[in-house]
Amino acid sequence: MIKIAVLVSGSGSNLQALIDANLSGQIAGVISNKPEAYALERAQKAGIQTALIEHKQYPNREAFDDAMHQQLLDWDVDLVVLAGFMRILSAKFVKAWEGKMVNIHPSLLPCYKGMHTHQRVLNTGDTLHGCTxxxxxxxxxxxxxLAQGVLKVNPHDNAETLANRVHVLEHVIYPQVVEWICTGAIQHTARGVDYRGQPLQAPVQFCKL
Structure with a gap:
C-alpha cells in the first residue's frame, strides 16, 4: 500500500477531499508549516498523524526543507501531495522527491502560472478556466x-465566484489522480509518465461546462 504525506498551510479542503475519497493508499501523515492551519484539525479528527514544522523556526529554506524531508523519511512516505502548501520548495527537496510529489494549481497550465490566476483569467477575457x-x-x-478540470467562465463571474467553482473541480480531480497513482494507473517512469500502460501525451480532462 502506498503511503502518502500531505503538506498543508491552510484550511485543508483538498486534504478533506482526499480523506473522504477512501483512497487505496494510506495517508500516513500531514505536515503543516503553520500552527493555526485548520488542516491539522481535519487530520487529527481522521486519526492521521500530524507534524508541525514551522518555517519561521529555521534559519533558511534549506534547513526547513531538510526537517520536512526527515519527517517524510520517518513516515516511510512514497508520495507527497501538496494541498494548499504556501512555501516555495528548495531545488534539493524537489530533486529528492522527483516523480513522487504532486501539486494542484488553479489554472489550465501552462497558462497562468503563479498567483492570482482567477483575476488574470477575467482580465484576459478567457472563456475557459480550471485546475491542473x-x-x-x-x-x-x-x-x-496529469489531469485538468475545465469549466466555462460565466459572464457574471468575479474572482471569488470563479475561485469557488474551481475549488469544486479540485475536490474531484485531485483525489482521482492520487488514486490513479496509488493503483499504478499513473506511473512515473524513466521514459516519462504512463497512464494505464501508455505514455501520457496530454492531461486527462474532466469538464464541467
Whole structure:
C-alpha cells in the first residue's frame, strides 16, 4: 500500500477531499508549516498523524526543507501531495522527491502560472478556466500535467465566484489522480509518465461546462 504525506498551510479542503475519497493508499501523515492551519484539525479528527514544522523556526529554506524531508523519511512516505502548501520548495527537496510529489494549481497550465490566476483569467477575457494536477519540478508550476478540470467562465463571474467553482473541480480531480497513482494507473517512469500502460501525451480532462 502506498503511503502518502500531505503538506498543508491552510484550511485543508483538498486534504478533506482526499480523506473522504477512501483512497487505496494510506495517508500516513500531514505536515503543516503553520500552527493555526485548520488542516491539522481535519487530520487529527481522521486519526492521521500530524507534524508541525514551522518555517519561521529555521534559519533558511534549506534547513526547513531538510526537517520536512526527515519527517517524510520517518513516515516511510512514497508520495507527497501538496494541498494548499504556501512555501516555495528548495531545488534539493524537489530533486529528492522527483516523480513522487504532486501539486494542484488553479489554472489550465501552462497558462497562468503563479498567483492570482482567477483575476488574470477575467482580465484576459478567457472563456475557459480550471485546475491542473501536475508533478512538481524545480521550475514553478512546470511539471508534467496529469489531469485538468475545465469549466466555462460565466459572464457574471468575479474572482471569488470563479475561485469557488474551481475549488469544486479540485475536490474531484485531485483525489482521482492520487488514486490513479496509488493503483499504478499513473506511473512515473524513466521514459516519462504512463497512464494505464501508455505514455501520457496530454492531461486527462474532466469538464464541467
Amino acid at each position: 494536477v501536475h508533478y512538481v519540478t524545480a521550475e514553478l508550476d512546470a511539471g508534467q500535467a
